[in-house]
Amino acid sequence: MQTEIYQSLLADLAQDIRKSRYQAARAVNEQQLLLYYRIGRTLDEKILAAGWGAKILDQISDDLQRKIPGLKGFSAQNLKKMRIFYQSYPDLQPFLIGSTVLNQLEKNELCSNSPTFSQYVNVDTFLEIFKGLGFSLHFRLLSIKNHAERWFYMTMAYKNQWSFRMLDFHIDSGYFQKQGKISHNFDFSLPEEVRQQTAASFKDEYLLDFVATEPGSERILESEVVANIKKFILGLGKGFAFIGNQHRLMVDDQEFFVDLLFYNRLLQCLVAFELKTGKFQPQDAGQLNFYLNVLDDTVRLPHELPSIGVVLCKEKSNTVVEYAIRSINKPMGVSTYKLTTEVPSSMKDILPDPEELAKLL
Structure with missing residues (x-):
């Protein structure tokens, strides 16, 4: 054979x-x-x-x-x-x-x-x-x-x-009104012709409804995302392809690891996610800025746009974020995540079971 x-x-x-x-x-x-x-x-x-x-x-x-x-x-x-x-x-x-x-x-x-x-x-x-x-x-x-x-x-x-939960989450969080409202520095870190599309490609808040309980560490949260990577990519939106987690970067014989690395085919750039289970801190932006510099110098191809970074955290202060990323010339944003939402009881019995539906049809 x-x-x-x-x-x-x-x-x-x-x-x-x-x-x-x-x-x-x-x-x-x-x-x-x-x-x-x-x-x-x-x-x-x-x-x-x-x-x-x-x-x-x-x-x-x-x-x-x-x-x-x-x-x-x-x-x-x-x-x-x-x-x-x-x-x-x-x-x-x-x-x-x-x-x-x-x-x-x-x-x-x-x-x-x-x-x-x-x-x-x-x-x-x-x-x-x-x-x-x-x-x-x-x-x-x-x-x-x-x-x-x-x-x-x-x-x-x-x-x-x-899914119903994902739709319910986006309606409740006002996704329509918040399009392009992710806290970011794209207005001065990216070419003018791609700023609007880039901002529209990211959300201010992401639903991680596959994580049932509060993760105790970034590594646990990362493992949950990787185990449910298809659901996570669907939640990200169009054009994202997963490259890997704990992507290794080498600088002067020192190892550094990006939590989650993607490529967006529509934006034509690498996208690095750093996961934080707590509130956003200014040093998070510095860490991500370092990763983006290394990615652009060692991984990005000549025809690709600059790499974009996103800090995905449990909480954030938009004012703190603005001060933290204002002087950084690498494109980055800060988003929050929500773990799960319950399906309203009024919707739980809205569909007949599959066997009954097959008989009716």
Whole structure:
């Protein structure tokens, strides 16, 4: 057996299986979302036509349980959420429940008359993103009344595969308002043409929801991040590739180690993270500045932009940060981290179990 041929075969099969599973999961998610939208529309139309009160949802839920024993995810509370979901997007009905396939001209005409679509050019892209998010994420998004802000979170959740917890965290922390608000010195340490993009690539606060308890040291925190590096990269955003942890730097026969080293393909530069389990201290900036100098001299390639550093700490004073990094000419920022958030109890029973959903679909 030729090892290279066999390994190539194995890789191809594994990739095909993963791709198929991902597509199947997306298809189930989309069908579930459309089911909830249809149920919401039916409930809304029938309740209004018959003049029924809010208590009718309790009766409908109980009767559904009798018709489909063991049915989960269709409590009166969840039926109410499905109705609210439909009421929030009634203008999407031709796209989500249309009996015929719409051509591009018809899509554009409906789009121009739709308050949901009025600010978006590409209808197909909007629908891809809209149908690519789960119902629990959509219902969380309904708390945002500003369409531009809601679309921002919708797009970010889709592109970065945010979980409910990640979306909830970013909404609560005001990520939309804080874009580019990380404490930094990019305005005088980077070329003008990349400053805005660089600031937008980093966050003021990161959610480390895979760390269950407060880490006792930077090394423990680092090991948790490395063990969950895929989740950490998804939380960082687009373009990040992990190079390694405890990346060794040699200076005059002395060893120094960068906690976490990444490369950002969009920014075309190395990104060094230093982890601190306590409050930011001025000396943290000095340590990171040293690492960035060494990285630029010994690791950075000629075509790459200057290396960027981020101190990721538990707490910070923005005033202390400003004084600490003001005179440093290497691009760096200071962010905080939050460990975990609880899923609200109102959302825990929002989905039926997978077996029940498969039967329904």
